[in-house]
Amino acid sequence: MNQLIEQLTKEQQSEVKRQMAIYSQGVQEIIPTEELEQKLATSILENRPLKIKLGLDPSAPDVHLGHTVVLNKMRQFQENGHLIQLIIGDFTGKIGDPTGKSVARKQLTDEEVKFNAKTYFEQFAKVIDMEKVELHYNSKWLSKLNFEDVIQLAGKITVARLLERDDFEERIAFKKPISLHEFFYPLMQGYDSVMLECDIELGGTDQHFNILMGRHFQEKFNKEKQVALLMPLLEGLDGVEKMSKSKKNYIGIDESPQEMYGKAMSIPDQLMIKYFELVTNFTPDQLKTLKQQIEIGELHPRDAKMLLGKTIVTMYHGEEAAEAAQQHFITVFQQRNLPTDIPEITWNGDTEILVTDLLVELQLLTSKSEARRMINNRGIKLNEIKVEDPALVVSVTDGLIVQVGKRKIVKILL
């Protein structure tokens, strides 16, 4: 490795460092880090992109924020000129569960696989540039293996090695059955990496074992070994379990701005930074600033969470929709924390109005300049959210709560 790095110019060396810093951000584990550096050096020297693999299970095409942890990492590689290899595990999907016990792994038709893949791609397009992606269906090579090929493949791994996988180990310990065919899923995943000569495979930490199978089989087939890049698992809205559709603790990236924003606001406080780190496009510098602001009390956790919600909705629906979703949330969800005896004012003015104009027209303040000053002093709240921008255009909705300082408060009726 050192030899390779020495062949690089100083500029090239700092390019390796720059990329390493990006790819390491938020990562749980890189196995091994030195090989990733080496691959980056080779990539620069030979001016060829690295092949970054991501395997997809075609049975569950609803993409949620949990999936975007890996997708965001792929985007970083793509932005630096590397090649994304998406592999649809259609072979597995078409087999189903031979024991017939698992409803989850029911047999999929060709049409279902294609449809699910298309659904994935449409959603992925919101994070990565799908036009630059290399697409593969692993049935292309797996369906061609005959019994003899399978035996040759199986001859390259030991039973003990397979039993090291956490869930297998656990089931053996608790005398729960492991059907022999289950041993083949990691083998297939490893063989995919052999066929596509992947340089890096991305996945959640739950893919630790399976991704190392790629390294194992590439070595057995005399190929260069891929690097495993493992991302932390994102806990869902319950703050405990891994985000997943079945646990109903997820934010789907196809959900409406309002749903998305509302769900984001239910993320537990202690997970907020992790979400910023893993599912937004915040840079390391932005993250650092954010943490500092929260730490010194400059940014209230609730406001930070609203920023998170707005950032996420912006990523998938654009800024305007995000603003509207925030307004909606403020209107519908936050007013319930207010006193019950709020004076009510029936509003006959514009429903889209500058916040300064609104404050004056409601006679809460006497002038727009006073209103601006109060906003700059963070003394104005709409539905309990501090207004930070004096140029904000408010969507006036029925029940909107307007506060000036701690004492003046009204509710608008339309």
Place this chain on the structure above:
Amino acid sequence: MNQLIEQLTKEQQSEVKRQMAIYSQGVQEIIPTEELEQKLATSILENRPLKIKLGLDPSAPDVHLGHTVVLNKMRQFQENGHLIQLIIGDFTGKIGDPTGKSVARKQLTDEEVKFNAKTYFEQFAKVIDMEKVELHYNSKWLSKLNFEDVIQLAGKITVARLLERDDFEERIAFKKPISLHEFFYPLMQGYDSVMLECDIELGGTDQHFNILMGRHFQEKFNKEKQVALLMPLLEGLDGVEKMSKSKKNYIGIDESPQEMYGKAMSIPDQLMIKYFELVTNFTPDQLKTLKQQIEIGELHPRDAKMLLGKTIVTMYHGEEAAEAAQQHFITVFQQRNLPTDIPEITWNGDTEILVTDLLVELQLLTSKSEARRMINNRGIKLNEIKVEDPALVVSVTDGLIVQVGKRKIVKILL
């Protein structure tokens, strides 16, 4: 089962019993006995033969007496009208050992497989009627399985069940590697039984696990389960290890009469009865008589062993060759126990001569009637072997020792 037996006439019932007695002879284990009875009853009721499976490894076609333990049992089934299914495991043979570690399981070409199979059949023909045998090469169906089929098959068995096999269990315990492909050999053997709808599979006790795989997979494929009929393993000439070519403790059925006889004479005394039981065509009654004769001292163990040697050679080379082999053995091996000062007589008479005539012409006795009496009193020995039949025709060979009683002894020179 009882219902089935009740449908049989008394004669049919006793036929089931008769066959059960034959098949049970010398057997280590029948799994389960009731099902064998049931299958025999069905066979009789429906007038159709049972299918008796024997799987063969095409890599080692030298048949020795160890193999004939099972072959003799097959012969009994064949003699009662059942159908022998010989399966050449050519699929396995053609694969070899994918890890490349085992020299024993080297890859065989089609020609080698065919040649080895032919070699088997020529040897088997000495025990069973090969013209009535159904021959199968398991590559016919196994080579057609694709990856999906293999996964479906693997889905029908658990890892824990496979790890129950003694040698696997032991290797796991001692942390010796088991290559995943090894799990497929029992699967294949089981699948063969599914394809051929075997009623009974024969094998040594070392095949216990593999033969039960047939039952397992037949059940999973909704077929009637085969019965496992397990024969004891025959210890080799060392009296300790299982007879096998690699241990050089075997008697090959293609060996010359002299070699065969000589090796038989080196069988340890304590194994003699087991050999009579497992590798000769002695009936249960004959066996019983033999045991009694030895027990009451009527038959000297050495003479019993000579009878064993002669019986074995007769089975594979005919009676005449067996007689000659015995004579040769007596001449070459036994005379060394005699005194060194034996009077020598040059013989000019017939080299094929009645024992009574020989004794008279040598002037050891005065009349043929006296000679007959001495033989009946067990007083005559040729090369230290008691002559039991006064009508014996002796092949006079150079160095033949003739004894009358304890005192008269001569050596013939030709």
